[in-house]
Each structure stands twice: as C-alpha cells, then as structure tokens.
Amino acid sequence: MKIHNAQYKIDDNSILNYYEVGTAKNKLLLLHAQGTNSCSFDNVVTKLAKYYHVYMVDYYGHGKSSHNPEKYNLVSIGNDIIGFIENVICDSVAVLGHSSGGLIAAYIAAQSPRCTKLILEDPPFFSSWGERRYNTYNYMDLSSVCHNFLLQDVEKDFVYYYFKNQYCWNFFPDESRETVREKLSGFALKYR
Structure with a gap:
C-alpha cells in the first residue's frame, strides 16, 4: 500500500505536512508525540490502512511542516488541524493522539463535531504549576x-x-x- 505525502496550506501561509494511506470508508487521524513526526506510526500504519483511510499530520516544528514558533501552542495547532479535517478529510474522523498528540486530540474532540471517536495514548494530563x-x-x-x-x-x-x-x-x-x-x-x- 502506497503512502502519499502532501501539504495543507493554512490562510497565513503556514504548511501542515501530512501523509495519507488507504481507501476505507472510516477515517482515522494519527497525531504523533512531541519531538517526533508522523514516521513514528510507520510500524502500524499499513495494518491500520486495511481498515481505515489513515491520515498522519506533522505538527508545526516537526517533520516537513512549517517551523514557526508563534504556532507552537495547543490552540494554534489544534485549530489548524481542525481546518485540515474540514478541508482535507471532509468527513467524520476517529482521532488518535500519542503523548502531546493526545492533548491536541482532546482539544480537537472538544472543539470539532467531526471528531466522532477519540483514542488517547499516554497524554500528559497533569499540572506542574507552583505548589x-x-x-x-x-x-x-x-x-x-x-x-x-x-x-x-x-x-x-x-x-x-x-x-x-x-x-x-x-x-x-x-x-x-x-x-x-x-x-x-x-x-x-x-x-x-
């Protein structure tokens, strides 16, 4: 199964690099951990593509996506990935997020009705403020x-x-x- 690579351009000219594989009816968006990129799913993506049309997005500062520190925050990344869902996937989607990708996935699930299923893999939901x-x-x-x-x-x-x-x-x-x-x-x- 061939993995296709493409870019999604945001209105402010930022680029989200993504990979797509499979043709199944059900859509699955994989969100990687911080410090890695979509390649972290290489060992599982072809197996998942037997059952899902799989999308993998590199966040800002990762992989081939734009390196723009102003966008290195949950809201900017989350909103732009919601735009990606609306404009590229154009359908309901299950979202899987690993580690910091889990934080982004949770944000997307809270903000977008297109996210119909949510899988969180070791998200860092903890506070580290003050006392x-x-x-x-x-x-x-x-x-x-x-x-x-x-x-x-x-x-x-x-x-x-x-x-x-x-x-x-x-x-x-x-x-x-x-x-x-x-x-x-x-x-x-x-x-x-």
Missing part, C-alpha cells in the same frame, strides 16, 4: 525519580533505577513492600 505540582503523580513518580537518579552515581541503568524507585511501590502494604520490590526488581534486572 500544586507536589501533589501530582508525575511529580511524585517520574520527575522526582529522574531528579534523584541524576543526583546519585551508584546505579548507571536508569530503567532499572526507575523500576526500583517508582512511586507505585507505595501501593503495596508496608509489611510486604520491600520484599515485593526486591523480588520484582531482581526479575527486572535479569530481563535487562
């Missing part, structure tokens, strides 16, 4: 563990360090927490 950040799972887990890893110089393997120090161990009862942590960490180390 509120101390009560977020992201702060207690990933951010704190990353910070502590950088402050130490004993363990060199971040994945193993994270596994041993992740916040989820707090969900185990006090009397069995360390036993379970050590046993499962041993399994994780053997796997690495």
Whole structure:
C-alpha cells in the first residue's frame, strides 16, 4: 500500500505536512508525540490502512511542516488541524493522539463535531504549576525519580533505577513492600 505525502496550506501561509494511506470508508487521524513526526506510526500504519483511510499530520516544528514558533501552542495547532479535517478529510474522523498528540486530540474532540471517536495514548494530563505540582503523580513518580537518579552515581541503568524507585511501590502494604520490590526488581534486572 502506497503512502502519499502532501501539504495543507493554512490562510497565513503556514504548511501542515501530512501523509495519507488507504481507501476505507472510516477515517482515522494519527497525531504523533512531541519531538517526533508522523514516521513514528510507520510500524502500524499499513495494518491500520486495511481498515481505515489513515491520515498522519506533522505538527508545526516537526517533520516537513512549517517551523514557526508563534504556532507552537495547543490552540494554534489544534485549530489548524481542525481546518485540515474540514478541508482535507471532509468527513467524520476517529482521532488518535500519542503523548502531546493526545492533548491536541482532546482539544480537537472538544472543539470539532467531526471528531466522532477519540483514542488517547499516554497524554500528559497533569499540572506542574507552583505548589500544586507536589501533589501530582508525575511529580511524585517520574520527575522526582529522574531528579534523584541524576543526583546519585551508584546505579548507571536508569530503567532499572526507575523500576526500583517508582512511586507505585507505595501501593503495596508496608509489611510486604520491600520484599515485593526486591523480588520484582531482581526479575527486572535479569530481563535487562
């Protein structure tokens, strides 16, 4: 199945690069994570195209889309992708967003009646403002563990360090927490 590459031009001359594959009746829009581009879906797009007419858009600053820092925000990207849905897809669409693409997908779902299905893959719906950040799972887990890893110089393997120090161990009862942590960490180390 051939993947077609094209560009969608916005009224302000910004360009959204996109890829299209498949001819199925049902439409699917894939929105990538920050720091990557539509190629992140290469391993699944041909399989999805058996069931969907698939579109993949590179956001501003990613892939072959315009690099315009004024448009590097949720509202600008979201509104321009809604325009893409209206003018290119021209139909109802299921929207899948991965990571920051999940934030954009949620925005599109809230703003556009064309989005009839929404799939969110690991969207960063958390607050990191002021004192509120101390009560977020992201702060207690990933951010704190990353910070502590950088402050130490004993363990060199971040994945193993994270596994041993992740916040989820707090969900185990006090009397069995360390036993379970050590046993499962041993399994994780053997796997690495």
